[in-house]
Amino acid sequence: MNPDSERVDEYGLGPRENLSEAVNAVINLLGMQPCEGTEVVPSNSRSHTCLLSGVFIGNVRVLVRLSFGIDGEKEVAMKLAVRSDDESVSDAIHEIVASG
Numbered sequence: 001m002n003p004d005s006e007r008v009d010e011y012g013l014g015p016r017e018n019l020s021e022a023v024n025a026v027i028n029l030l031g032m033q034p035c036e037g038t039e040v041v042p043s044n045s046r047s048h049t050c051l052l053s054g055v056f057i058g059n060v061r062v063l064v065r066l067s068f069g070i071d072g073e074k075e076v077a078m079k080l081a082v083r084s085d086d087e088s089v090s091d092a093i094h095e096i097v098a099s100g
Helices: 019-030 087-099
Strands: 007-015 047-056 060-070 075-084
Touching: 007 019, 007 087, 019 047, 019 060, 019 075, 019 087, 047 087, 060 087, 075 087
Parallel strands: none
Antiparallel strands: 007 075, 047 060, 060 075
8 A cells, every 4th residue: 555645643532431442432433343453452551552454435445553542531542544545535534533
């Protein structure tokens, strides 16, 4: 996949009980498959990275890197990096998260 098709942005996910809850919420929102067990968040983690893969409409391959962090007040921030064979698909994934 062309690195030029990668789109990166940051999102505030609001208060969550823990990072595992946030990871599962985003996985469910996107409907993509976690890679290599990265959906499992170690207990009491303050940060975590999850990798996802999937196929978008039109048979377009998509890879996602989610980087999460949680603060003492349980506010979760997420950095979303999306790479696909089509730049418009990378943008669409960001739109899904932004409106989700």
